[in-house]
Amino acid sequence: MRSAVDRLRALWRHSLQFRTVAVTLALSTLAILIIGLSLLYSVSQNLTQSGIAQARATSEAARANAQAILEASDATDRAAVQSAFSAAVDAVIATAGTSDVALRRVPGESSSFSLPLDRESPVVSEAITPELREAVQQNPGESFSQSVSLAGVDGPEPGVIVASDLVVSGSTRYELYIGYSLAEAQETLSFMQLVGGFGAIALILILGAITLVVVRFVIDPIRTAADTSRRLAAGELDVRLPERGEDELSTLARSFNDMAESLQDRIGELAHLSTMQQRFVSDVSHELRTPLTTIRLAGDVLHGKVDEFDPTTARTVELLHTQTERFELLLADLLEISRYDAGSVELASEPTNLVHLAGDAIESMRTLAAEHGSEIELRAPGGHLDAEVDPRRVRRIVRNLLGNAIEHGEGRPILVSVDSTSEAVALSVRDHGIGMTPEDAARVFDRFWRADPSRTRRIGGSGLGLAISMEDAVAHGGLLDVWSSPGEGSVFRLTIPRRAGLEEVRPPLLLGPDDEGEPIRLPRGGAA
CATH class of the missing domain: 3.30.450.20 (PAS domain)
Known part of the structure; x- marks a missing residue:
């Protein structure tokens, strides 16, 4: 009985045709009942009074x-x-x-x-x-x-x-x-009641049949429009609605087709512009590598003799060496972003222990952290099981998160945590720096975005690190999310599912003080 009620509720929610017929029959039955009872009462009174x-x-x-x-x-x-x-x-x-x-x-x-x-x-x-x-x-x-x-x-x-x-x-x-x-x-x-009852049932059935036929004339085009809209939203830009007659539905079909045509043209233009932009970025990056390599070689020669120069020249050589390294990093990041935009990224996955990988990344960043007064601590209550990931890309995510924590950590301790469950592995980086407002946290993964434009980067970086990290996480079928509060610091958490196709997982690590460990929905696509 309960399953039948549940099926009726589901049919009521998902079928406009069922709702229309049901409402029409209910109102028709109510009207027939009221009219029939009124007539029967009037006839009964007349017969009685006449008798x-x-x-x-x-x-x-x-x-x-x-x-x-x-x-x-x-x-x-x-x-x-x-x-x-x-x-x-x-x-x-x-x-x-x-x-x-x-x-x-x-x-x-x-x-x-x-x-x-x-x-x-x-x-x-x-x-x-x-x-x-x-x-x-x-x-x-x-x-x-x-x-x-x-x-x-x-x-x-x-x-x-x-x-x-x-x-x-x-x-x-x-x-x-x-x-x-x-x-x-x-x-x-009694005879009139019997005839009236059968007549009412027949009338209700006839009304139901008429309503069903009429509704089908209206619902079928609507159902076709809904299916066409879904296909259009899924990327089939060449689908169109059939146009028949000159009524309102035909006008709707023509308007929809005009919109789809305009949308297809616009998306085609944007795709062409995007392709040209990606090609331009890629070509510029490749073309800049040759002169940059020459400048880098010349700079290395000068940097090797920096002790022989006067202070002003030595400072200039140092700046040239630092900015050349930053330029190389920017070109590398631009090339990586262009690969993601072109959809040409392939993962080189292998069984990897995230604790060991995080430890290696921490060791490579420990000197930089010490220069900025921050201590990095690694905690791994779990997470010792291997996961199928691309170690180079996950290591880049950890380095980018550590660099961001050192940059904004105000010289306070930084905590790196790794944990895992049967369905996911997670890594989080916690700093106790200046933090961000919710509005800033919502844009932190945008390309070249900074919470405070007037604040210069003390650590090199291209402004694309967090954007690339998000792309790396999505490529693994995972998610990179953030919690932050002004004056309390920030937490960046990387969650990667152990199996491909999972749409929702419960992260092994909490994100922030208000996190109750609720499941998170993973982005579609990617390869675990």
Whole structure:
């Protein structure tokens, strides 16, 4: 039962056609129910009132005939009165068309001779209420009706009793009760209810079929547009919607196709410009390598004789040597970025121990860290299992993160942590420096971006280190994320899944003080 409800909920959420048909049927059923009940109530009331009115009219005629017989009789003895009384009763039965008649002498009435006895019909006697008797007794010459349930052959059936009075022997009053069955009216009403019920069901089914057909005319083009939009978003820029007719859907199809055409042209232009830009960066980088190599050789020669120069010249030679190294690093980073942009990067993965790799990177950066007053500590509670990674690229990530921590760590300790689980390995670099605002942290992986443009880099670097590190992480199917707070420092965490195709993993390391170890969603693509 629960699975069926869940399937209905899923169908309600995902199917516009199902929702439209369901809502239409629900509202149609409600409208038919309201109208049907109103009609049935009106017909029932009309049938009942008509039956009661007919019963009262017949009763009035029966009473008048009976009273006329009694008044025409000049009987003075008991036998004659009995005979006139019987004739009056027969007239009532004949005129009313029913034998369900009861006559009761009004209590307290008397005469000089014995009056006829009460005449009782069991069907009517059982249905007479004290209230009806009181109304007849207190209102001579008037008639009253009351809806009752009369005993029938097949059980109780609806009916009505019409009550009035007769005057016998000039002064003695009798209560007259005539019962009429309304079974025929009830049968008519039941038949109408049955016909109305079947008619309502048939009407609902017809409405459902009509709604389904109409909705399909509208939903099918919408479904086609949704499928085409998905394909367009997936990169199939040549897909188009079929254009038929001149209605609103055709106008939508033409507008969509015009948009897709414009989008395809624009994306083509951007792709061409991107290709030209990548080629330009690559060509410039390659072309600059030759003169840079020459400058580097000349600079090395001068740097080897720096002790022979005067202080001003020696300082110039030092600057030339430092900037040449930075220029070489910038060219290398530009070439690497151009490879990522061109999609030509291939990983050389091999089983690698991230703890050993992090230790090697720390040793290579320890002197630089000491020059800036920072101590680097390595903690590895786990993470000793090998992972299939490209060691050169992961080592570059660690070096870039360490360089960033040294640059912004304000000479405070730096903590490198490595840990692993069955589904992922992680490495984090924690500094206690100036930190960043959330807005700055959101842009920290942008190319050539700096949180404080007025702040010059004390450590060489091209401004592409973190951008390349993010590309390296994504190439492994992993993620590089950051936590930072002004005055509290920053944490950069590298998470790499152990298996390809994982879309969500729980990182082995916490990112920041507010991290509760929730799973993170990995970017699509990459190779673990």
